[in-house]
Amino acid sequence: MTKRIGVIGTPGKWSTETLADAFAARTGHRQVIDMGAAVLDLDAGRLTCDGVDLCQLDGLVLKKVAETYSPDALDRLEMLRLAEAAGVRVFSPAENVIRLMDRLACTVTLRNAGIPMPKTIVTEDEGAARDALEQFGSAVFKPLFSTKARGMVLLEAEAPDAGAQIAAFKAANPMMYVQQKADLSGEDLGMVFLNGDYVCTYARVSQTGAWNTTIHSGGKYAPFEPSPELIELGRRAQAPFGLTFTTVDIALTPEGPIVFEVSAFGGYSGAQKGCGIDAAALVADHVLAEVSK
Template identity: 85%
Template sequence: MTKRIGVIGTPGKWSTEALADALQARTGHRLVIDMARAVLDLDAGTLLCDGVDLCALDGLVLKKIAEDYSPDALDRLEMLRMAEAAEVRIFSPAENVLRLMDRLACTMTLRVADIPMPPTTISEDETAARAALARYGAAVFKPLFSTKARGMLLLEDGDPDADAQIAAFRAENPVMYIQKKADLSGHDLGMVFLDGRYLCTYARVSQTGSWNTTIHSGGKYAPYDPSPELIELGRRAQAPFGLTFTTVDIALTPEGPIVFEVSAFGGYSGAQKGCGIDAAALVAEHVLAEVST
């Protein structure tokens, strides 16, 4: 019997389409779902998108819940709980992804798990933020909902307009997430896991002198061979979240390795370009094995 698996993502985006292609090649069924078009009817118990009831599918793969992280994206995940209540398998489970969309929620889980992270301060108070900047010397102010370093602000303690920039940041981000700037030595790592199993590690190497190494800021992918100890750190970091496919962002600093975050959806492009691994095919095989049991 053909399994009907939908891909929740961004239509037209490479990783979404690659995953849909991989599932189609194995099942003959192709469905890309844009959650912006979904309609949840609580009385009818349906979650419709372009005429398809997601509650009637065999499974759903979460590749992207929204193009940009925001509180609205959390609501889309909540809607998916209707499909889960109808016993549709979701990869990764909506409730697990909920704990990652908010940067603070991810950080708290990592901290409770005793994962090494950069010194971090969270506050709504501008005076406290200014004191944190003075302690750190240089700090990155991060929105609670963002990807690829969007909306982040790098400040140094000696910046003459630091107070004004903090005030402007707080106007957009009432809860300020302030993290000591780490010495990345021009690169950081993405460590890839499938169902908790280590796959590979790629490096993001700065090409522009930017303070961050994201591809969005001009970084390039490269292969990386981590030590067993570093792989174990990545495994411990992703373990509390129970994700199907994820990437752990790790930096190697003079003080030792630190973890920045665990990705809600993982880096398909990094696995492909940095490691030569077809993540879409591996995820498709895993999902089909799970829904067939």
């Protein structure tokens, strides 16, 4: 019997459509689900989107729950728990992703697992944030909900308007996440895992001299061959989250490797362009094997 797998993502986006194509090629069923159009009826026990009850599908793959991260995106994940309770397999499980999208939740999990990270201060107090900036010399102020460096601000301790910049950041981000700027030497790494197994590593290489290497800021993908020790670090970093497909963001600094975060959604484009690997095909094969058990 043909399995019906829905892909939760952003209609029209390359990675979402590529993943949906991979399932269509294997099952003949193709469905892209925009959670912004989903309706949860708790009394009826239905989660519908475009007239389809998601609770009747064999599986759901989370490519992107929302175009931008926010507490509202967490609510969309909560909606998926009804489908899980109805017996639908969700890849990655909604509750695992809920504990990951908030940058602070991800950071605390990594710290508790003993993963090396940049020095970080989290506070709602502007004076403490200023003290952290003075301690670090140069720091990146990061929103708790963001991707591709959106909303991040690089501040220098000696800047005459540092206090005003901190106040402006706090106005939009009451809980301030202040992280010492790392020496990236122009690149950082994305290490890809499928069901906890290592797949590949790609580099994001700065082309513009920007302080970050994200593709959003002009970075380019390139292949990278990590050492066994670096792969083991990535494996330990992603292990606590229990994700189906994930990418660990790693930087090689003069003081040693550090982990920035673990992503529940990224890595498809990097695996393709940096490593020549069709991650969508790998995920589709894995998901279909799981729901067929």
